Amino acid sequence: MRNHLPKIITLIVACGVSGWLFAGDHGEQDEGREGGGLPAVDHKAWRAECGACHTAFHPGLLPERSWRKLMDGLDHHFGENAGLDAATRKSITDFLAANAADRLDARRARKVAASIPSGETPLRITATAWFERKHDELSPGVWKKPSIGSRANCGACHPGADKGSFDEHAVRIPR
Template identity: 50%
Template sequence: MNYLLRGIGVVTAVGVFSLLAFSLPSGDAHGDGGGNVLPRTTNKAWQQECASCHIAYSPAFLPKTSWRRLMGGLDQHFGENASLDPATQADILRFLEANAADSGTSRMGSRVMQSMGANQAPPRITETRWFVRKHDEVSKSVWSRKSIGSAANCAACHRQAEQGVFDEDTVRIPKQ
């Protein structure tokens, strides 16, 4: 009888472990999926304000210095006035800095920083060496397709970009 109970216990433990192991996302403790899925970091003001015009780009795509520069020039944000009240701006900046590429909170950020010089602070994600290398097979004619518009429109090809998923298996490049 002891062997039977022990056997049932082992089978149950293996079943529970398997269920957990295969239902949890892969990646490190930050839920970073081996570098192709961004950590699920969020901030209400960042999501509300930034995502009102474009996807709320992950802080892991740029270093702190870049985010400081971007947030300090919201009145001229890529040709638009994206000014915010000082409290909201400070809240978003704190969030961006805490989760920036050089904050050490994600594999994606580490990869972005590995391809960047220590003093580099690109104003655009699309100007990082990491981005250029990851998209080197995409021609300028693809970026200019009407359905894409520019390299900054991640969601045009990365269908799960808003969820932080940039796995190559989920990429669908629009034909037009």
């Protein structure tokens, strides 16, 4: 019996800690639902075309001017040709513009937009001060893991990335 005492104490402490952690998690998730995140959006061509090569990045992660500039340069899209026919390009551009960081009424969108100086038109979400601030605790080596491989691979750590959900408590950094 004496031999089991440390194990029992560990078990009791572990239960207490996990209960506390669970309670904390629950609270944060509720907060997220109340407007911390980005609203769920969908557009067939956006999901099919943008999502063919990378996470279908939520429009609320860049301002309208960035999306317009990006969609004007698809023939040279970060070193790759991502050209679209005119009708598809316009349809996706309209969707991105209508739900852009500076157009959406959501707290996260406002924070993204506010982190970008008005004279700048970043083409990469990872170039915004908001993104940098949110990821500043990660060591540079994390991005080089084969299971992650690219800063564009949001879904590697954020299971809800394709739905625009980046809840901090759902983050799981793969080994």
